[in-house]
Amino acid sequence: DTGVSQDPRHKITKRGQNVTFRCDPISEHNRLYWYRQTLGQGPEFLTYFQNEAQLEKSRLLSDRFSAERPKGSFSTLEIQRTEQGDSAMYLCASSLEVSGRSHEQYFGPGTRLTVT
């Protein structure tokens, strides 16, 4: 257990439905990352937050995806109008950024999304 938790662990939804995932990072970590991983591939970066500010978004993050970290603690990732291609493992990670230097990222167990 790394201290990063994600909820739910598994989600099955029908195409066209909206889904929301939650990530609770390690409490003192000011950076939070979202990654997506499809079968047989390494994780791909989606977006990250420094406290509550979303500082970078990948081209993979289409306009159907939105992420928030309202109080600089937990984060949510919402996917609207899900498509079968959204089926993947969604991973959250957190790290501590101090004086411009980034420390190791600690990953949660992931949320596995299946769109039918």
Next chain:
Amino acid sequence: DAKTTQPTSMDCAEGRAANLPCNHSTISGNEYVYWYRQIHSQGPQYIIHGLKNNETNEMASLIITEDRKSSTLILPHATLRDTAVYYCIVRVKAGTASKLTFGTGTRLQVTL
């Protein structure tokens, strides 16, 4: 971030040392070498990182060549629980460019 090249898969007998190579010939002077692993159905786990000196921690050792174009992760006494996909990543440590760019990694199978 620099691109890395790793073998697709490797086998290792339990109790023996597992040596996982990584090529990163285009690494820049300010880029570190990081290793993560991912056990089936879990999130990636940080193992070790280094800049140019060899590093050792309780999990593994990292050997970086003098020209920094390649490195080797060493698990000194592999166990069945070390069966996982191992990712070699190079990235800068400072500033906003701290996202991890994963390749497809090396699938290490530890056998009895």
